[in-house]
Amino acid sequence: MGTGASNWNALRGCSFFMFVFLVLASSLVCSVTASVSYDHKAITVNGQRRILISGSIHYPRSTPEMWPDLIQKAKDGGLDVIQTYVFWNGHEPSPGKYYFEDRYDLVKFIKLVQQAGLYVHLRIGPYVCAEWNFGGFPVWLKYVPGISFRTDNGPFKAAMQKFTEKIVGMMKSEKLFQTQGGPIILSQIENEYGPVEWEIGAPGKAYTKWAAEMAVGLGTGVPWIMCKQEDAPDPVIDTCNGFYCENFKPNKVTKPKMWTENWTGWYTEFGGAVPTRPAEDLAFSVARFIQNGGSFVNYYMYHGGTNFGRTAGGPFIATSYDYDAPLDEFGLPREPKWGHLRDLHKAIKLCEPALVSVDPTVSSLGSNQEAHVFKTASSCAAFLANYDTKYSVKVTFGNMQYDLPPWSISVLPDCKTAVYNTARVGAQSSQMKMTSVGAFSWQSYTEETASAYTDDTTTLDGLWEQINVTRDATDYLWYMTDVKIDPNEAFLKNGKNPLLTIFSAGHALHVFINGQLAGTVYGGLSNPKLTFRQNVKLIAGSNKISLLSVAVGLPNVGLHFETWNAGVLGPVTLQGLNAGTLDLSGWKWSYKVGLKGEGFNLHTASGSASVEWAEGSLLAQKQPLTWYKTSFNAPAGNDPLALDMGSMGKGQVWVNGRSIGRHWPAYIAHGSCGACNYAGTFDDKKCRTNCGEPSQRWYHVPRSWLNPTGNLLVVFEEWGGNPSGISLVRRTTGSVCADIFEGQPTLKNWRVISSGKVGSMQSKAHLWCPQGQKISQIKFASYGMPQGACGSFQEGSCHAHKSYDALERNCIGKQSCSVSVAPEVFGGDPCPTISKKLSVEAVCS
Template sequence: MRRRTEILVLLICLVIVTTSFASTVTYDHRAIVIDGKRRVLISGSIHYPRSTPEMWPDLIQKSKDGGLDVIETYVFWNLHEPVRNQYNFEGRNDLVKFVKLVAEAGLYVHLRIGPYVCAEWNYGGFPLWLHFIPGIKFRTDNEPFKAEMQRFTAKIVEMMKQEKLYASQGGPIILSQIENEYGNIDSAYGAAAKPYIKWAAGMAISLDTGVPWVMCQQSDAPDPIINTCNGFYCDQFTPNSNKKPKMWTENWSGCHIPNARFLSFGGTVPYRPVEDLAFAVVRFFQRGGTFQNYYMYHGGTNFDRTTGGPFIATSYDYDAPIDEYGQVRQPKWGHLRDVHKAIKLCEEALIATDPKISSMGPNLEAAVYKTGSGGCSAFLANIDTKSDATVNFNDNSYHLPAWSVSILPDCKNVVLNTAKDHSRKFKLSLVLGTMNLTLQDRSSEPPLQLYKVQTMYFFPGLDFMGMGKGEAWINGQSIGRYWPAYIASNSGCTDSCDYRGPYSANKCRKNCGKPSQQLYHVPRSWLKPSGNILVLFEEMGGDPTQLAFATRKMGSLCSHVSDSHPLPMDMWGLDSKTRSASNPTLSLSCPFPNQVISSIKFASFGTPLGTCGSFSHGRCSSAKAHSIVQKVCVGSTSCSIDVSTKTLGDPCKGVKKSLAVEVSCA
């Protein structure tokens, strides 16, 4: 009897422990509400099959360090059910493991089940066998399709429930998505579109996940489904009900428009300046948003033959804050981290009420949030694409660069302006080496050729210059398709991109006259210390002896901070007297372990010109800036310098000055 009592007590304790961590997730017109508290949530997309399980913990941790609260991912039906009723949730397809790793890091999950996902993924994520079901018509009011869609959606939901991964069970999943951007194409389905969307919404709700569901780009999403925005800018978006929060499920961190939206074979490489991305984020929160997601935060790689759409390349890097190889991309990652910190300083006011928006002049706007206890946060925006402005707000004067927003957590002091960042900038170069290949086998039937070669090297990337077009495998794993023979146009690129004004992928392009993708990611977990087998299926007769392994080396570390920059974010908690006596700071820190700053390539305080790697002296430059930077920084892993005339001298009185520094680490 005593033994049975002990077991009963243990079971009761387990139930109490399990339910005590369960969360209630709802929403109101201002925000997602978790355990009765409105939340400002910053999210980022990481697609689990576009990286490897060995990479996941580091990617998730870097996302958390960058200020994210939520990781968002699609679910890829064709990976998980390549043959009907035969499932694969292993390796890169291990969705449960990925979600659990996010939970272990203390972050939430937004699970976008779809099951149509687009995502520049083969067949939009649909398995090929779906096409051959008699009478089926995709994504419409069609019984065969709806039956299969419901079966797979229920399969994923039930799997998450069995592992207790929904927030209502104590897990990390706080949101789910059904369908995907259907509103962009629903007119093609005519009268059958609305019944289908109504059915999809009802089906999702019936699965009883205990968390809200969303539909992106679906202005007629039925209640209680939340309709959300996708795009480069979503500050003007409003949900279809005054009971739903303003949510942004895809803030395109890199490139996403027709004919130029992704890295494609034969195309130049699009990128999005961080100043514009930060502007878009802060404008969204300025105008009432409380949930935004970067698409992508880490783009990764289209391994195997998973790319969907014409000519889409193997790299899905997306100019994201974390690059294809899992390294932070500066200054994008660092500046956005500071943006997130600044927004979180305003969270109490942001969730308390709707903003009061007022004009401060043409293209100038103030938004003020106030709490019931007297707290106040403000956002001051200059949406002019050319001209800076000086504005008066609450009897204080503020300088606003064109196309920027300043954040004032206390309605007085600027903690951040989106056009000014303190982040380090890296210039990475590739170090190429010969592969020392041993040709083990070759078979051909012109123009197709199959090579099997062995290399003794351990490397993170392969340079395919010299090859034509084909697919490559390393130790049995497909690293994707290559096509370096397809050269991008010589026109359309610029040495620098003016971030001011609405972004489009044609606005900022690079890599003209070169292969769209020359370097291919080889995950380290796929490699052996030696004896790696590389198999090449070559369609155009390339020369495998020209292959080179590639490692990345930091060429330069730079920073450029003006004397009008806000103080570093970590100084915000100091008392007002200390803050008023402080100056903007330029900070440098070598990015890799066991490195120190070895030399100063450039240092100028005054009116320096150019960007990292091409700085030059302007009309005014302090004679002692270089020696001061050298004394403070050389031999150290990191250093900080006050950007002030007291520290660096005053080479041109009455002129706004800045400090630009470029160093080497070794």
């Protein structure tokens, strides 16, 4: 027994040393292989060149409860990398006071990405633009003595370096860089600085050089990039941003061709139509970039999310930052964009061995057609492109013929089999609907119109710039003065009221005369300045002029935007008096920062309990400066929720004390809307929707912000809306569509051929409803030459009359179904000499 014990102890000792050896060996391997570098072809991760597909998800624009699902859907969509900015003003709201909790828990977000098996591209900036308030800069930075933003300026560089070091230090301490075993493979310093440098010259060049050296000196072990920065100093990689980047070349042949922002749509501004970008064009732009040697592409945005609170910049950027992204504002896949890109990513990954090995050989296939071929001894991939915006063509490549629709690229992973075409969408489309789950019973509280010379105001000579007074602690600043009118003024007798003229730097202005709203004016994104010019009713004696100036987000882009102004800067004049024109600009003005209701914290449970609220017949409706509150229970289920604010004017909304953002349904979208053709060069004015309607009607209410019962909803209304029209709605799938051509390239073709098995090469229409829903009705079905798009299909000149029968037989009562696009399915060929397709719309319930 003693001998056995001795042998066991010896064995245990050997096992221990073997364990230590394996751990050391493993750590040695990790230290050797955990590396990120680059060459002219691609980013290399652990010595392997990679084609990397990335997508932007900004952590503060969604909730921590949403993050895991967003990241998983990004992975399911074929992404390798999640890209995010770092938001300085969210993390350092006051000098030296840091915040990394809740929506700003950056470390948690990055670790969730790592748990999903994806990489991270961390854009530290710390200038971010991003249509974010003040471009991500904290407002206190503006008041650092001697500072000038984004130039060769000592105070700015010191503050920027301190914050950058703070973020890099956090990432290192949490071991989040790839060289430490973490997911971060790329970092970014500055952001789209090239145009600024070009304008300011030598100080800009010096700043660029300093920023690059400072960043590289932090020793992250991963490459740094600068976007839109043609002179990015080595070893920093310069990258491209835009709707298209196929012609971009980095400033050194030793650097890879990278696209940090492929704009999936565009942002919505209050007063602007809602931009959309067709899935076909977005896919075309990516395929065109890859066929020209690109190896890293990032979708900006992949999920846009919401500008909660007062985080929207611009000014005039809407609360929704949906961006027409593959995942919508609520985190649901936007179909067909999400699915069409997923299929593209699969096709590109099939080509990866060839793409990262050689540069393409380009040959002409016609007047507007090309072949880009990547061929090695062991692999071959080809991209066949048709740049014509009107006509489909049949091209010959490798002794085979291929049909290329207008403005499209086909992907051939083996230089033979077309598995994907950017203009042939195999993914289904979804028509989303907003369904009311109930209205509310409201109480109201009227905000007092502020007056000059009271205890809660500050009186100064002249007109002061708004942000210098508020420090952006609130959107609101009162400007107040009193005007005495002599009883002998002629206008009191003849009825010709004086003309009040007010010039403001923006962004909106409510003018009150003796406590009554005289009028409202506001600017827009292209010109935030405004002028109020109106005849006003004054009385003999003292008249109270109260101007409520409203900011709608601070600028996020532009040369030295920190110097841009807001508020009433004058002149303010009164014309039509016996003495002529009275200039009020230099008078004594009283100032009051914020609203009385803000001071009472009426948006919180405790604050709302501190005042008396009117209800029933006393409820204020269509009155300016009114607070409304109600209580509601959370609806059952997991469907995303929103508030329908279409009956309101302008203001802010809170749920359980948390701001869901600014509402402004009264700002009707201007511009040109109409038919949208995917073919041809896209820009942000193309394919717009919602003209003549509110720029934003629906406002996201995160599920995680709700309690099962007793949720407090508070609305502040500036203009005067009708709260009885507000309702809580669910966002669900109303119907799904497929629009599939005969012989359409599919990934299934590749699987059949590569497996060596015999299988059907027919195209199929795939339909599926979300979990808990089934196909209840075939709203439209046509095999032949149908016209239109999902939601507006119409039969064409060729139509198989058994189209509905085939779809109803295969799909009704099921969550999902597949139907082959072939004549025998629909009772025969309705037009044998013509290429046909199947269009179908099915209702989910």
